[in-house]
Amino acid sequence: MHNQTLLQFIKSHPIGASLTRDESEPYSFLKLVAKEYKAHSIVSRQGEVDTRIFIVQSGWACLQRGLQNGDRQIIDTPLRGDIIGVRAVDGPSIATLSAISDLSLFEIPRRALASATLLHRPLGNMLTRAIARQNSILTEHLMNTGRRNAMSRTAHFLLEMEERLSAYGLASGGRYECPLTQQELADILGLTPVHVNRTLGELRKLEMISFKAGWVEVLSRKKLVALAGFDKEYLRLM
Numbered sequence: 001m002h003n004q005t006l007l008q009f010i011k012s013h014p015i016g017a018s019l020t021r022d023e024s025e026p027y028s029f030l031k032l033v034a035k036e037y038k039a040h041s042i043v044s045r046q047g048e049v050d051t052r053i054f055i056v057q058s059g060w061a062c063l064q065r066g067l068q069n070g071d072r073q074i075i076d077t078p079l080r081g082d083i084i085g086v087r088a089v090d091g092p093s094i095a096t097l098s099a100i101s102d103l104s105l106f107e108i109p110r111r112a113l114a115s116a117t118l119l120h121r122p123l124g125n126m127l128t129r130a131i132a133r134q135n136s137i138l139t140e141h142l143m144n145t146g147r148r149n150a151m152s153r154t155a156h157f158l159l160e161m162e163e164r165l166s167a168y169g170l171a172s173g174g175r176y177e178c179p180l181t182q183q184e185l186a187d188i189l190g191l192t193p194v195h196v197n198r199t200l201g202e203l204r205k206l207e208m209i210s211f212k213a214g215w216v217e218v219l220s221r222k223k224l225v226a227l228a229g230f231d232k233e234y235l236r237l238m
Helices: 006-011 110-119 121-146 150-166 182-189 193-205 221-228
Strands: 035-037 042-044 052-058 061-066 072-076 096-099 103-109 175-177 209-212 215-218
Touching: 006 052, 006 103, 042 052, 052 110, 072 121, 072 182, 103 110, 110 121, 121 150, 121 182, 150 175, 150 182, 150 193, 150 209, 150 215, 150 221, 182 193, 193 209
Parallel strands: none
Antiparallel strands: 035 103, 042 096, 052 103, 061 072, 061 096, 175 215, 209 215
């Protein structure tokens, strides 16, 4: 539903912010419809000042930090319902936000949202839950690149994507569409594309997971969860 307003989006499952008409009427940004970006386009650049907060309506985004030598680390792949750009102070963006697939984003002035969340508890609760969840996700990503081996970090990430997509009905029966290239997956996992290809091959031989033609399928959840040490509690929306 690309023509729905931000208010309609945040009132829908599983976000479920319960704003009445009187509560929402003073805030014009709640009437915004999402802006569309083509795959691989840049939304916001690292090092540039950007006063927007983004909420993903549909598609796959990429949040990445670039290094001086040209390498990058993909910090997260924001999906439907994720909030991007919340900061404690104004200043240059610490990461580049781009579109992996065609992407639809609600774009909200940071100060307008901050003022509204201070005045209305439902909006404040929604934002607080989103920030806490994203902190938990980033913690797991740090654990992935810092301590888990190639097999377990790949399994963990692909299980995470399934859980995040399932919350919005975008994964079913352990199967979901995944537009990530092996280079992008390598930049997420802190591996080389060759290592990613070899790891995915091993997981397929062990009949745990299949990743081909842009689709991921979990073949043995029990084995994959055990390999990854995966606990989905950190992904809870409510």
